[in-house]
Amino acid sequence: MEHTERFEASKSNEGRFRMLVDAVTDYAIYMLDPDGTITTWNPGARRFKGYEESEIIGDNFSRFYTEEDRKAGLPKRALEIAAHEGKFESEGWRVRKDGTQFWASVVIDPIRDDTGRLVGFAKITRDLTERRQTELALRESQEQFRLLVQGVTDYAIFLLSREGYVSSWNSGAQRIKGYTPEEIIGQHFSRFYTEHDQQARLPQQALEIGAREGRFEKEGWRVRKDGTQFFAHVVIDAIYNPDGSLLGFAKITRDITERMNAARALEDAREALLQSQKMEAIGHLTGGVAHDFNNLLMAIQGSLELLQRRLPGSDPKVAQLIDNALQGTRRGAALTQRMLAFARRQELRLASLDVRDVVQRMTSLLQSSLGPSVRVETHFPLELPKVTADANQLELALLNLAINGRDAMPKGGVVTVGAAERADVPGLKAGNYLCVSVTDTGTGMDEETLKRAMEPFFTTKGVGKGTGLGLPMVHGMAEQSGGQLLLKSKLGEGTVAELYLPVATGKTALPTQSTETRVLSLVNKKLAILTVDDDPLVALNTSALLEELGHTVYSAPSASLALDILRREKKIDLMITDQLMPDMTGSELATRIRIENAHLPIILATGYAELAPGEGEGLPRLAKPFGQRELAEAIARAVGR
Numbered sequence: 001m002e003h004t005e006r007f008e009a010s011k012s013n014e015g016r017f018r019m020l021v022d023a024v025t026d027y028a029i030y031m032l033d034p035d036g037t038i039t040t041w042n043p044g045a046r047r048f049k050g051y052e053e054s055e056i057i058g059d060n061f062s063r064f065y066t067e068e069d070r071k072a073g074l075p076k077r078a079l080e081i082a083a084h085e086g087k088f089e090s091e092g093w094r095v096r097k098d099g100t101q102f103w104a105s106v107v108i109d110p111i112r113d114d115t116g117r118l119v120g121f122a123k124i125t126r127d128l129t130e131r132r133q134t135e136l137a138l139r140e141s142q143e144q145f146r147l148l149v150q151g152v153t154d155y156a157i158f159l160l161s162r163e164g165y166v167s168s169w170n171s172g173a174q175r176i177k178g179y180t181p182e183e184i185i186g187q188h189f190s191r192f193y194t195e196h197d198q199q200a201r202l203p204q205q206a207l208e209i210g211a212r213e214g215r216f217e218k219e220g221w222r223v224r225k226d227g228t229q230f231f232a233h234v235v236i237d238a239i240y241n242p243d244g245s246l247l248g249f250a251k252i253t254r255d256i257t258e259r260m261n262a263a264r265a266l267e268d269a270r271e272a273l274l275q276s277q278k279m280e281a282i283g284h285l286t287g288g289v290a291h292d293f294n295n296l297l298m299a300i301q302g303s304l305e306l307l308q309r310r311l312p313g314s315d316p317k318v319a320q321l322i323d324n325a326l327q328g329t330r331r332g333a334a335l336t337q338r339m340l341a342f343a344r345r346q347e348l349r350l351a352s353l354d355v356r357d358v359v360q361r362m363t364s365l366l367q368s369s370l371g372p373s374v375r376v377e378t379h380f381p382l383e384l385p386k387v388t389a390d391a392n393q394l395e396l397a398l399l400n401l402a403i404n405g406r407d408a409m410p411k412g413g414v415v416t417v418g419a420a421e422r423a424d425v426p427g428l429k430a431g432n433y434l435c436v437s438v439t440d441t442g443t444g445m446d447e448e449t450l451k452r453a454m455e456p457f458f459t460t461k462g463v464g465k466g467t468g469l470g471l472p473m474v475h476g477m478a479e480q481s482g483g484q485l486l487l488k489s490k491l492g493e494g495t496v497a498e499l500y501l502p503v504a505t506g507k508t509a510l511p512t513q514s515t516e517t518r519v520l521s522l523v524n525k526k527l528a529i530l531t532v533d534d535d536p537l538v539a540l541n542t543s544a545l546l547e548e549l550g551h552t553v554y555s556a557p558s559a560s561l562a563l564d565i566l567r568r569e570k571k572i573d574l575m576i577t578d579q580l581m582p583d584m585t586g587s588e589l590a591t592r593i594r595i596e597n598a599h600l601p602i603i604l605a606t607g608y609a610e611l612a613p614g615e616g617e618g619l620p621r622l623a624k625p626f627g628q629r630e631l632a633e634a635i636a637r638a639v640g641r
């Protein structure tokens with residue numbers, strides 16, 4: 001029935017409009033008479049206002065307004081405006097039948113008859129609640145986003161125009177770069193780059209790459225407002241308009257100075273570790289070689305000394321040759337000493353020393369070694385604590401350092417020896433140290449030389465001039481004494497060598513080494529001496545030297561055989577034993593002998609510090625390699641006790 005009615009209606013023009021309006025469900029389309037009474041209603045109106053046609057026709061449209069808007073006379077004013085201006089358009093809250101509200105977009109058009117008389121209004125309303133909610137949500141999220149960006153303090157986040165002018169600035173940017181938004185917005189971002197980078201057009205290149213590839217990322221030095229620099233990680237992202245054209249750039253900068261410093265420190269530490277491992281390895285090698293070398297030298301030196309004395313008649317030429325050879329062995333011995341020192345394997349006679357005394361005693365030696373063009377100065381404070389060190393080794397070290405100074409001053413200059421007390425030196429055990437410094441006014445060292453200066457056999461002095469063992473010796477001696485050697489130098493600015501030695505504490509109860517030269521009255525008594533050494537070459541040599549001195553020699557190739565001989569030969573006056581032997585060490589042998597014979601003088605011959613702490617304590621020592629004189633002195637000391 002209804003169907004046919006519609007169909008009939010559709011035949012007329014009016015009927016077709018009616019059908020159209022009735023089909024629309026997204027818009028409320030209805031008519032009002034001139035004072036706002038509702039005269040028609042469509043399905044769209046029913047859908048989002050909730051009223052049936054029968055309920056609402058005849059009511060005033062003002063019922064769709066909120067209480068507030070009604071009181072404010074809004075409905076009436078809307079009609080007036082529509083009548084007066086030909087159209088009324090607005091958005092606002094409207095009320096549904098169930099009392100809930102929706103956000104409506106409203107258009108009211110006046111309807112006039114042919115004579116122009118107002119006969120009513122056409123009203124079209126759309127429910128925009130959803131759109132409005134998305135808009136609100138969008139605005140809110142934008143605001144939240146702005147607050148977020150603004151609140152970030154670890155990253156500088158800001159926008160640049162296409163040309164690179166700053167257009168926004170967050171608090172991270174202010175914190176990292178130092179500018180307030182007022183100071184920087186509108187300025188070109190190239191001012192964050194160093195002068196050098198600006199000249200190299202890095203800022204422009206960054207934007208060009210950003211524009212071309214959509215993104216640019218790099219690390220580099222940037223400049224703060226106060227001129228200081230920081231190491232930055234920078235990302236530049238291109239931002240596009242909806243139509244795809246370039247709008248500008250988002251720039252995110254992070255201060256990674258700390259991270260970089262940490263990475264650098266790690267790298268340095270790794271390198272230092274590598275260096276110390278290398279030194280350790282070279283030390284082992286050097287120490288081993290030097291030890292064997294020492295024995296060889298001893299044999300050569302001893303044999304030469306004997307040969308020298310036994311040579312019949314005196315051909316001055318032969319005597320000269322032997323002399324040369326002997327000098328060579330002495331130089332060789334000095335060299336192996338340095339190698340042992342570097343390998344921290346020399347035997348240190350630690351004592352409480354006054355560095356001032358040590359330097360005083362060697363001033364004339366220093367001055368004559370350095371020559372007339374070098375002035376030697378000393379600067380010591382009045383109060384100077386004593387240090388724990390080996391006096392001879394300390395002398396040797398200072399001489400080495402001073403000669404290095406001289407070599408760096410071909411035109412002459414000043415070598416200054418000084419000392420100052422320091423507490424808790426980085427890299428050393430906690431405690432007090434004396435820093436003994438040797439300063440020169442010479443050429444200084446470049447970085448590469450400075451880095452390698454303490455390596456054994458590193459020298460810049462040319463073949464035959466330097467051994468490259470001077471500083472390694474000092475370094476080894478310092479470390480073995482519980483201190484260290486530090487070099488400070490710049491090319492053209494001279495060099496300071498700082499030798500740190502531990503301040504002597506009362507507890508260590510070290511003997512204060514007497515400064516008087518040890519004048520020993522050599523014993524003239526002929527003795528029966530037992531020598532123990534597993535190296536036949538050394539044994540042979542020692543025996544020959546002793547026999548030359550007029551003693552009777554018994555020789556044992558091992559500790560156990562030595563014990564046999566001692567039991568057999570009651571008349572033995574003295575024993576000289578090597579320390580390192582396969583079956584028993586020299587000090588162990590001494591301990592065994594002491595059980596039966598408390599008074600037999602025993603001398604321990606050692607090539608280097610091969611004694612564990614406490615081992616062989618109280619036994620007189622004889623350092624290898626030794627010549628006849630050292631041997632005679634050691635015997636005199638041992639017997640004289």
Ligand SMILES: Nc1ncnc2c1ncn2[C@@H]1O[C@H](COP(=O)(O)OP(=O)(O)OP(=O)(O)O)[C@@H](O)[C@H]1O
Nearest residue numbers: 404405408444453459460466467468469470471495
């Ligand atoms: N005071 C200094 N001024 C400038 N360069 C120095 C100084 N001290 C050391 N060097 C550099 O360090 C290198 C190593 O020094 P080191 O004392 O170990 O050996 P050397 O002096 O070359 O040889 P040697 O000490 O055996 O005569 C030197 O060759 C020199 O290049």
Ligand SMILES: [Mg+2]
Nearest residue numbers: 400404470471
């Ligand atoms: Mg040197």
